[in-house]
Amino acid sequence: MRSNDVLGFIFAGTLDDKIPELAASRTTASVPIGGKYRLIDFVLSNMSNSGINNVGIVAKSNFLSLTDHVGSGSAYDLSKRRSNLTLLTPYGGKSFSNLVETIYNMHGYIEHCREEYVLIEQGNVVTNFDYSALFDFHSKNNADITLVYKKGIIPAGYDRPITIDADASGKVSQIFVKPDNTAEESDFMYGSLLIRKELLMNEIRSALSLNQLDIKRVLQDAVGKFRVFAFENKGYTAFISSINSYFAFNMDLMKKEVRDELFNPKRPIYTKVRDDAPSRYGLESKVKNSIIAQGCVIDGEVENCVISKGVYVGKGAKLSNCIVMQDTKIGTYTNLNYVIIDKDVQIKDGRSLMGFDSYPSYIAKKSVV
Known part of the structure; x- marks a missing residue:
């Protein structure tokens, strides 16, 4: 799989309601973090560093700050002749009430893009992730859908978290929604997945025809119908799902090992430049x-x-x-x-x-x- 054959699709407003103070005048993805960055800088930089040239950002509300920050995408090397960054906002009374309808309402944009695959990401995740390893894993296993997961305790703030059960090869046998053992270590699927564009739109249309508007149920139904695999993100990952997790991540940045992993010079994190004098x-x-x-x-x-x-x-x-x-x-x-x-x-x-x-x-x- 070629990285330039993958469309990046980011949901900027993930868990807006869990950080109402910070998201009162902005969407989650544009929350300032680490002194000079915004949350969206990490996922956009990961995509750019992995060779993804076309990215769409879904923003349902309070997107002025996000628009000002990402601009044309030049800071992330996404404004070249064959690159593009598009901000997808509500239009024509279209609903953003759930992910199934949201993705369907963006079908014109998704189907117009030339890429064969779609990489769906969330705007509240901080990690430095090399997607090329994910692409290789997906191709090697001839997967239809590859879910990215993090092993550990499910973060606070996720009302209906998803965990997965997979064999040694990574093939998923079962997906659990809101499992009982949330206090125990599990394979937490945080909303990152890779899927063929045609398959995604077929499943979304099928779900709508059955009035199935819960994307988590759609994923559960996919197990058994398709080859669903799971890929582990083994690097440092922070989920901004509450004011406490936001505070804890910023305090984590005091640790040299965390900074060294997140701000790897081989995979730099880009952001909008503001020219100020030295402090x-x-x-x-x-x-x-x-x-x-x-x-x-x-x-x-x-x-x-x-x-x-x-x-x-x-x-x-x-x-x-x-x-x-x-x-x-x-x-x-x-x-x-x-x-x-x-x-x-x-x-x-x-x-x-x-x-x-x-x-x-x-x-x-x-x-x-």
Whole structure:
């Protein structure tokens, strides 16, 4: 299978309802993460690095931020003569209420694309994944459908998670929806799959004709009818399915082994470039075990924090275990611990705010505290 014969199809709004604070004015895929990235940067970079040239992003609402970030796709090398990045938004009263209808309503776009296969991905997953290994596995096994799974405990926030049962060769014998043993380690299928385009559209049309609108039931029915295989993602993977998982992932970035795996120079993670001056550190500033993006002014103390571009931290301020998004201004002699601060927030002098590692506080975009 040639990588340029695969259409990338990304659902940007995966689990929007599970992070209502962060997704109030944006879709999940455009949530800022790691100081300078958005969630969608990882899946788009994975596709580009694997040779996929044509990508469609399905965004059902709050997609202005996403449109501004991905633009024409040039940051991901997807705006060349034979490359394309398309943002697919609701039109003509079409329904986005479930995946079956959503995919069907995009049939004009999908069938017009020249690619033979479709790679479906979710916009809430952070991983550096080489799809070429998936393509080889799919071809070698003459598979009709290949599901990507992660071995481990099912993340919180998935109301009807999917787990799979497969033999040593990877052939799937059974798919379980909302299994009873969610607290135990299992093969968790998180919504990534590779399928032939013609087969996908045939199954979607068949499901609609039977009023079967649950894509998970469609996958269950496919076992036995088709050659369904499972491919394991063995690398570091984070699922942003709650405010706690969002906080935990950003804190994970303090670990060198996590950064080394996610930001592999052989498979770089691309993002929209914002030209800022280098960050400046005052004479009395102290920074420990933190990620500081460019364009910041740090005059206070920062420890175990992720600080985005253009942030100002005033003199005497103390920040610990915080995530601060871009262009936020933090006043002098403030004390912040376990706080997530959205974009363009102003925290005035002398304020104190504290959450906990299992329940971080959140300050909404453009708030004044």
